[in-house]
Amino acid sequence: MKSKIKRFFLLALALVLAVSLSACESSGQAASSQVNTWKQVEKSKTIIWGVRNDTRLFGLMDIKSAKLVGFDIDLAKAITKQLLGKDGKAVLFQTSSKTKIPVLKNGNVDALMATVTITPDRKKQVTFSDPYFNAGQSLLVKSDSKIKSIKDLNKNGITVVAVKGTTAVANIHKFAPKARVLEFDDYGQCFTALKAGQGQAMSTDNGILAGIAAENKGYSVVGGTFTHEPYGIAVDKGQTEFAQKINQALKELKQNGTYNKLMHKWFDGIPGFSIKEAAR
Known part of the structure; x- marks a missing residue:
């Protein structure tokens, strides 16, 4: 009886090992089979x-x-x-x-x-x-604006428009803590607010701002970039x-x-x- 029980456990152990090895082999094959x-x-x-x-x-x-x-x-x-x-x-x-x-x-x-x-x-x-x-993050302003860099935002009474939930909002708070940030859902709304005078600057990636400036005379990208992205x-x-x-x-x-x-x-x-x- 003991011999039969021992034999049963040995067979069960062998089965477990075989399944484990098979799984490892399949996993290895999957890892190495990524399409080039x-x-x-x-x-x-x-x-x-x-x-x-x-x-x-x-x-x-x-x-x-x-x-x-x-x-x-x-x-x-x-x-x-x-x-x-x-x-x-x-x-x-x-x-x-x-x-x-x-x-x-x-x-x-x-x-x-x-x-x-x-x-x-x-x-x-x-x-x-x-x-x-x-x-990198930059600023868009009216071409005759006195704002020339991120440092100029750190003055009382300055409002910056930016897209809600983006890193641009956090970066303005970081680099110009005295500025007020007005948030909108998209770039179109931001630029409309800037044109309406609800803010003195708009902030996001320099490339995106360049696109807006390219089709809207009287607006310029200023101050270079103050983040590296x-x-x-x-x-x-x-x-x-x-x-x-x-x-x-x-x-x-x-x-x-x-x-x-x-x-x-x-x-x-x-x-x-x-x-x-x-x-x-």
């Missing part, structure tokens, strides 16, 4: 880019041509050609602030070129290229080879003058905006 995005891109000669369709100068749907236009759009196409040759194809997939990371994680796109700020939290989810646009190209977490290829393409585009040409195409002549600083 670069190899897929290289084979298909196609990169699917997640881009914005609502951000002037970077990615915006042009009503007349029904095409996406902007710095991000042109740079995505240039990187595609640099990596894959003249036959390389850039497919544009429209995203938003809320959807851009999910569509990348779900495999709907190969890379994001969508004004994605490089942050520690995002680095936990995605792998970033080197920065391609030196974004650069944009990077995002690929899925662990796609290091693809990120390295993108970095190499960016480097080559800067060396051959293409990057500088695109910067001037989209940002030249905007009052107060520094191309040199943004390209740094």
Whole structure:
């Protein structure tokens, strides 16, 4: 009887070990079976880019041509050609602030070129290229305003308009604690409030402010940037080879003058905006 019980337990133990080893093996295979995005891109000669369709100068749907236009759009196409040759194809997939990371994680796109700020939290989810646009918080004011920098906001009676729930609000409180912050739901409402005199300055990323200044005469971006929040190209977490290829393409585009040409195409002549600083 004891012999049978002992035999039963030995068989049960062997079964448990076998299942455990099988699970470990499956887990290891799953971990090592992540699709190599670069190899897929290289084979298909196609990169699917997640881009914005609502951000002037970077990615915006042009009503007349029904095409996406902007710095991000042109740079995505240039990187595609640099990596894959003249036959390389850039497919544009429209995203938003809320959807851009999910569509990348779900495999709907190969890379994001969508004004994605490089942050520690995002680095936990995605792998970033080197920065391609030196974004940072800045100020938009009327061109004849006495406000020239963040320091000028730290005076009694100054009101700054900003989008509700963004880091811009917290940064104004941090860098100009005496300023009053009036919050609105979106950039359109903020700018309307600025024009109506409800505030003396509007604050958010310099690139976004440049887009507003570009289509509204009498307004300027001032004071440079008082935060450092650069944009990077995002690929899925662990796609290091693809990120390295993108970095190499960016480097080559800067060396051959293409990057500088695109910067001037989209940002030249905007009052107060520094191309040199943004390209740094």
